[in-house]
Amino acid sequence: MVKWNDQSGRFIKGSAFLDVKKAFGWKNDVLMVQIADEAQPQVLELREAVDRDCVVEPLGFEDEKAREALRHTASHVLAQAVKRLFPGTRLGIGPAIEDGFYYDFDTEHRFSQEDLADIEKEMKRIVKQNLPITREIMSREEARRVFEEAGEPYKVELIDELPEGEQISIYRQGEFFDLCAGPHVPYTGYLKAFKLLSVAGAYWRGDENRPMLQRIYGTSFMDKEALDAHLARLEEIKRRDHRRLGRELGLFSIEEEGGPGLVYWHPKGAMVREVIENFWKEEHRKRGYEIVYTPHIAKLDLWKVSGHWDWYSQNMYSPMDVDDAKYLLKPMNCPFHILIYKGKTRSYRDLPIKYGELGTVYRYERSGVLHGMLRVRGFTQDDAHVFCRPDQLEEQLVEVLDLAEFMLKTFGYDEYYCMLSVRDPENKESYIGDDEIWEQAEAALENALKAKNLDYQVDVGEAKFYGPAIDINIKDTMGRMWQGPTIQADLNLPERFDIHYIGEDGQKHRPVMIHRTVLGAMERFIGGLIEHYAGAFPMWLSPVQIRVMPVSDKHSDYAKVVAEHLEKQGLRTECDLGQDKIGYKIRQAQLEKVPYMIIVGDKEKQAGNISVRHRSLGDLGPMGLDEFASKAKHEVSSKSLESVFAQS
């Protein structure tokens, strides 16, 4: 019996939401409800009942909590199906994640792709049965007993680790039950569209000393259309994969004979990199950085002083013998920049000193984590270190944030999120440096973010032992997050290397050091750019900007004249003098994602002009060579992300 006291949806204590739902004619796209007329809106499962007079609002898939409830239920249905098909399977955990859900299983059986299809079928059966999902509160002892009897050791472990006073609940649907805090949708029939995607190994609780479980990933949506759209997006991501585009576009390769995680930049990829590096250097010089170059190896002792030998040796390549000393390949550039700083006495008037380097470093990465250009063993960081007085710290941080923002905007990353990593105040002893310096540094970082008017999230305990940091995550065109600029205050190295400057008072003072990178690494950044642009680099970055193609042999000479003219003006131009028909040449240029195609035949030769085609705008018709050249040059110099012809 539904009770409400007026048509506005105010319900009286005791109404069950499922009845409310029926009374209002809500469909199954209502997954949860929210009690709206409270100071703190409360989100509740449909299973529940109102315990007070209130106004309830429906929550659908677009609501994060409701979406998670649906996907969490999907993971339970997955687990139920697996337990039906593979009895004796022990359950790990099965949460909702950003784009779907997973469940971890422990069984002798090895899940295959075919199994996924069978499991999906069984899941559909469970959905069709439309089992009611119920919740039960248990004492710790009772829950332990239930899961011990059920032969679920992982669940027992979870129960044992639940904090004192935590309410322990289990959810049931048919014969299946699971330790779970919820929330869930009320019936398995609420699942409309789901798909199992992959199976992968995952250590129990992420700990490599513990058993390896099998994780099944899946996703679910409200309807088939939304699911299909998501699957299409996954396809699109695959299509944009930088490893595939990198090969197809002749940008880079990784050679089995040379070793994993080591990148070979082919001429076109190298061109993209060169353009970015030149831009980077120019921009840094403008902002008061001095560019330096430092060696690739250094004596082991240097790495002992820096602390890398103690803290980072797992990621460093083994020492090599040179004469009577041991040398190490550098995993970072910082100690080198400090040595340059240390090379002479610095005055407070000299500061800030800003050394920038596109420094190639080598880090040993475990073989399983290597991934194209995004995760490699040798890479070039766009590194820089700012040495400044403590009173300059904040203004220097603002400058770095400013540069980072400028760089991201230039490459078309318009959405980004800042994170401020600070130390764990409960655990001060695991950080180097005294309280006062930490507080100062953390305040400076936070003030810089505020000064730049940036939203940020504070991550307590995420700071490295040597100082707090700002990390900026960037979102690409596919909505994926990438690690972007990182800005790290370093309270450790100045100490270790005992660097100083002479202050106004004639005394030695300790400078503060900022370690920062705005692009990250050339490999990772350009790998990300390839996916961001789907291989179609904006004009200023395109390795080939223009391709001139004669309609037939008769027009080759004219084509060469045109190409030479453009080349002379600094536009990267190629001529396609092949015997193929013009349609074929265009197709080739399209596939190579060349921004502009210039077609010349009888008409153009006679008129002394050119026909222009843009890779995404198509045929732009005839125009004068000079007109085109000046527009093209403008597109390059402005680093425009779209064609100058896009608006007209």
Place this chain on the structure above:
RNA sequence: GCCAGCGUAGCUCAGUUGGCAGAGCAACUGAUUUGUAAUCAGUAGGUCGUCGGUUCGAAUCCGUCCGCUGGCUCCA
């Protein structure tokens, strides 16, 4: 590193219960002289990732190593 899957021509992929290694694209040669996403014909191209085993016979079955893919963990 660990778990699972994969490795056949430059690329994308066929290859049945173990029985002579294939196609399309690319390359090369020739013909064609072309008007906005593929002209036609021909030629060449492979130690079937590696090493070992089983077998009369292995791309195929088994093992080893190398590499790749998806994850776990970490990070630029």
